[in-house]
Amino acid sequence: MSDLLIEVAHAVAVEGVTKTYGSEQQPVVALDDVTIDFAARTFTAVMGPSGSGKSTLMHCAAGLERPDAGIVRIGGTDLGPLNERRRTELRRRQVGFVFQAFNLVASLTAQQNVALPLRLDGKRPRQETVLAALDAVGLGDRAGHRPAELSGGQQQRVALARALVTEPTVLFADEPTGALDLRSSREVLRRLRDLVDESGQTVITVTHDPIVAAAADRIVFLADGRIVDDVRTRMDASTIATRMTHLEDR
Numbered sequence: 001m002s003d004l005l006i007e008v009a010h011a012v013a014v015e016g017v018t019k020t021y022g023s024e025q026q027p028v029v030a031l032d033d034v035t036i037d038f039a040a041r042t043f044t045a046v047m048g049p050s051g052s053g054k055s056t057l058m059h060c061a062a063g064l065e066r067p068d069a070g071i072v073r074i075g076g077t078d079l080g081p082l083n084e085r086r087r088t089e090l091r092r093r094q095v096g097f098v099f100q101a102f103n104l105v106a107s108l109t110a111q112q113n114v115a116l117p118l119r120l121d122g123k124r125p126r127q128e129t130v131l132a133a134l135d136a137v138g139l140g141d142r143a144g145h146r147p148a149e150l151s152g153g154q155q156q157r158v159a160l161a162r163a164l165v166t167e168p169t170v171l172f173a174d175e176p177t178g179a180l181d182l183r184s185s186r187e188v189l190r191r192l193r194d195l196v197d198e199s200g201q202t203v204i205t206v207t208h209d210p211i212v213a214a215a216a217d218r219i220v221f222l223a224d225g226r227i228v229d230d231v232r233t234r235m236d237a238s239t240i241a242t243r244m245t246h247l248e249d250r
């Protein structure tokens with residue numbers, strides 16, 4: 001009983017995860033025995049120098065890559081024993097992604113791109129649902145535009161709308177404000193915070209932006225594939241910036 005309660009409280013749990021790239025002669029250890037749980041209904045920022053393993057952690061925790069060792073659970077389900085079809089199903093139903101390569105389909109309009117995850121799951125999305133998702137990221141008037149007709153920041157916001165349209169339990173984002181101007185960046189940040197506070201979703205985001213991290217409930221700092229700091233209280237942006245500088249100087 002208590003085990004069950006513990007599992008349900010964690011939207012995502014990563015246990016002893018190791019991931020190595022490269023060859024046997026020249027291995028690159030991207031994640032080195034990482035253990036971390038992400039509680040449901042929380043907003044976590046993952047920070048760390050370039051190459052510290054942030055994206056790899058997101059890919060493994062989201063079930064996009066299989067770790068070499070260790071366990072990943074989403075909503076209490078161990079991904080290890082699942083075949084590709086079941087992993088894909090679980091991701092489609094529970095997980096949203098906003099990653100650096102937006103992966104929008106070039107031939108589809110913004111509206112069609114946002115509808116895609118629902119269609120792939122065999123649903124017939126209602127137009128109002130899709131337009132509301134675009135409206136929520138400030139792009140209600142760009143529904144008929146194809147990616148090439150949108151700015152980088154607008155494409156990124158379409159990717160966010162697409163990730164949110166399925167109402168995922170967990171949203172993984174990799175630099176979701178990276179290509180945005182200040183105003184769009186603050187809008188996206190407010191939207192991420194609302195997902196947690198108003199919709200009860202869980203957000204895990206990689207960021208280099210101390211202002212994004214200052215809005216998080218928890219900040220996890222990575223260096224050389226390991227967690228070197230795990231701050232569970234809100235920090236102000238200047239303290240975060242100082243800590244980042246220290247990590248980069250290590």
Ligand SMILES: Nc1ncnc2c1ncn2[C@@H]1O[C@H](COP(=O)(O)OP(=O)(O)OP(=O)(O)O)[C@@H](O)[C@H]1O
Pocket residue numbers: 021022028029030048049050051052053054055056057
């Ligand atoms: N597909 C891959 N093949 C080989 N090496 C890889 C691959 N993906 C990542 N790596 C290496 O693993 C390490 C961690 O990479 P990762 O992308 O997770 O870092 P990061 O912290 O997200 O970096 P950045 O902030 O620059 O995006 C790096 O040394 C990187 O070069």
